[in-house]
Amino acid sequence: MSVKSVIIGTGSALPKERVSNEQLASRIETSDEWIRGRTGITARYLAGEGETTSTLGTDAARAAIAAAGIDASKIGLIILATATPDQTFPASATKVQAALGINDCVAFDVAAVCSGFLYAITVADAMLKTGAAEYALVIGAETFSRILDWEDRTTCVLFGDGAGAVVLHADPNAGDRGILASKLHADGRHNELLYVDGGPSTGDQVGKLRMKGQEVFRHAVTNLASVLQEVLDMAGVAASDLDWVVPHQANRRILDATARKFGLPPEKVVITVDEHANTSAASVPLALDVAVRDGRIKRGDLVMLEAMGGGFTWGACLLRY
Ligand code: UT7
Secondary structure (H helix, E strand, O other), rough: OOOEEEEEEEEEOOEEEEEEEHHHOOOOOOOOHHHHHHHOOOOEEEEOOOOOOOHHHHHHHHHHHHHOOOOOHEEEEEEOOOOOOOOOOOHHHHHHHHHHHHOOOOEEEOOOHHHHHHHHHHHHHHHHHHOOOOOOEEEEEEEHHEEEEOOOOHOOOOOEEEEEEEEEEEOOOOOOOOEEEEEEEEEEEHHHEEEEEOOOOOOOOOOEEOOOHHHHHHHHHHHHHHHHHHHHHHOOOHHHOEEEEEEEEOOOHHHHHHHHHHHOOOOEEEHHHHHHHEOHHHHHHHHHHHHOOOOOOOOEEEEEEEEEOOOOOEEEEEEEO
């Protein structure tokens, strides 16, 4: 029987401080009406002193490991997706590893911005199938508030901080459960539409996020629809077979447009962008954990994860939970 990667636990973590649109509007020239109307966002969580990508990632990982009911020492692989690592190096995955007290395993970061979790879970799935480990921890964690230009109202209102994690088990007796199909893409020609204007090899600044929102929006709707169809075709299932779609939470209007395109009723789409805003690589595992913990996503459900972000990078992953 072939090995499949099965999610056996999910977890998430948010910073302590919740900032509503009204609170933001008291600091910069914006309004709750504009943010809510254009994006569906009503609030976001922002990291405070002592809260970093690795501390949020560690908290999410602890919750996922507890939900999985395994000892942390069983984890043989940690992949952390982030565009906002604690340090340029080492990988934040190794900081999570140390915080969890796992003394020897494979640990590295993946940089695919908002698609990071899709990249990370797809790589983890492939590695588990080669026998690299029996249990993998896959984390999406970000502190985008630290790379936002708080003078640029067109971007700073859109993002938030947080982390989500899953434990994957390489299960030889998974039956019909586990990751069924996934597909990743990148098109490096679109760097100037969504990027950070700094970095270790181009200057001495960490840099700030820059985005041409309208153009990113158009690419997102097209690319997400095409990769979703690709993965449905790979698995030989129809959109109507899906129990849940857990999309990257960038903008409520993108989520609604994608759902409409596939004839999916809105109640099958997990939405957290209203409360979390766009948390980049953290958004898919955060939304997944919310829907697992509130009882919407149940064992045996057919679930599609999807995301699109800077690079551009995009991808989708179909699994039976
Ligand atoms: O996670 C990675 C992927 N990222 C995305 O998917 C983001 C994709 N893009 C979007 O979600 C949307 O394009 C935005 C939410 C960023 C912008 O929505 P939009 O409907 O494309 O608005 P816009 O950029 O066309 O801006 C319209 C107006 C402008 O004013 P004028 O020139 O029409 O007078 C802006 O100056 O809204 C103004 N504006 C604001 N007003 C109040 C821009 N930002 C704000 C703001 N508050 N925060």
